Amino acid sequence: MSRPRLLDLFCGAGGCSVGYSRAGFDVTGVDIEPHDDYPYDLIVSDAMRVLLGVDFLSEFDVVHASPPCQAKTTMSNRYRGKGGRTDEHINLIAPVRDLLLTWGGLYVIENVPGARFDLREPITLHGGMFELGVDRPRLFESNAPLMLAPAPATRNPLGVYGARPDGRRLWTRADGTEQRAAASIEAAGAAMGIDWMTDFRDIAEAIPPAYTECIGGQLLDYLERAA
Template sequence: MSARVLPLRRPNGLRLLDLCCGAGGLSMGYHLAGFDVTGVDNRPQPNYPFPFVRADGLEYCARYGHTFDLVHGSWPCERYATVTRWRGNPEDHPDLVGPGRQVMQATGRPWVMENVPETAAAGILRPDYLLCGTQFGLPIRRHRVFETSWGGGGDLVPPCWHRPGLLAFEHKGERAYADAMGCTWMTNREARKAVPPAYTHWIATQFLTQNGSAAA
């Protein structure tokens, strides 16, 4: 299954596989860093702006992950997120971080995992990078943890600055929230699980800086 495809800028000639891509917030960050992006999700993503495959992320990664230069996995967060506890039983949602890490490691390629901060607090995800919209000049408060195969380090970003008036994620005013994230192509519903492209634009820059020679 495919969706509308943007012209690709590939100054580095590298390919990025985005597993559990959703509507493509993090995919866009890699694209802006120069990667040729392919997204995989088990649900239709009609607004995903790059080549898209509807498939199980674990199975697709096991079969094709080794053909990409960098593999990203945003495995479902509902099992770990605090908001899930308000709505139901977290045990009703799959625990895919461990299996996701294993299948990405098995590709032999560099990889990145992204999830909610609760995974770091529980020791599920190693917080190589903890990012917030305010660190990139965005008027939003949304923290995400990134674990990488290269273990973090590199350039530093400013600390969070949660000044009054920031947009926090709510189900009211999601259009404004999506636009503030830089995810203007998404619907309100898609924005609920979106992450600003600025995060992976920065992550990709760290990868290229620290692993550029190996990737090339």
Template sequence: MGYSRAGFDVVGVDINPQPRYPFRFIRGDALAYFATLGVDSDLELDVIHASPPCQIYSMTSRLHKTTEHPDLVGPTRELLVATGLPYVIENVPGAPLIHPVVLEGQMFEGLRTQRKRWFETNWPLDVPFLRSPRPAPNAKMGRKPKPGEWFQVVGNTADADGARKAMGIDWMTRDELSQAIPPAYTELIGHQLMQHVQQGAAA
């Protein structure tokens, strides 16, 4: 949604069905799809945003030393570099991103969740100053926040409607929210990315 607000025509690719996805959707393996760009694909893309599965890099996986989840940041980067297009790779703190930019909730007016995420780009991305150097305390995992607390949006969030408002998302289920990032993040990135693309076209 954020990229659409920034002026992009968005096409999503995912191996799983996404019936509530609000834009054009292609079901398939995203890595296989990236590999066909410019060869068998009927799409001409200007930029690519990729969010490889984050579970292997999450704090929970590191604490429990689980390895059943795929490690796809490296293969994703390799394919994106090969396209020659401007790209964004998003993931959780701890993922093996190169010189990532950090975005989190207190940078954006209206959000009520920290939702810290890392973003790797192959083009210059500037980030806003923190709106508050001291974020509000998080509610306990999955609990409805008390006054003055922010949401921790997870799969068992008790207040799904409140979590949607906290994230700035109104079309996702509770489980989908647990995997999402606030559209405000990609809107900020998208405006700068659009400017980068337009400057490249004018050069």
């Protein structure tokens, strides 16, 4: 029996893709840049252009999209409106949703917590739900019902972001908990549940696959009930 097909737009090196594959989907990725570590079929193209192809989208049971989040990060919110590069970041969430709704199929849109008011009834997943070494909260909108069980946040989470893994201390709270940056690519990957990426920037921009493995299982149940 063939597996349901999922198209992962703005896929990067495949954090979301691997999670969906583990859940049971046959995954194809789309990204504007090539990624040698991407483990499935990869279409190197502008995802917005791909979204215009309704006939192509209809070859898939689900479309996932992770539009660039730079416009909604904490750092962008801090510096927006001051005439710097932050003001050049484009928010693609609404245009992506409009094209997915025109297509009419099952979709998921993922983004950072700063995009909460741009997303429709999103759920939040974080590393503590999956016993990961990172906090990394991310929001997920879908036109299928998604559920989650609450869980405490990761204590002393590793910071997996920035230009390189330098191990520096990022912050310490009054209760003694702290966050340090990953000191190596291997440590960053282990904290995220990622073992196939070799470029730190890819890991730093990735979604832990445990998130979409969880969501993918729910989507499969939804598709089975719909059938």
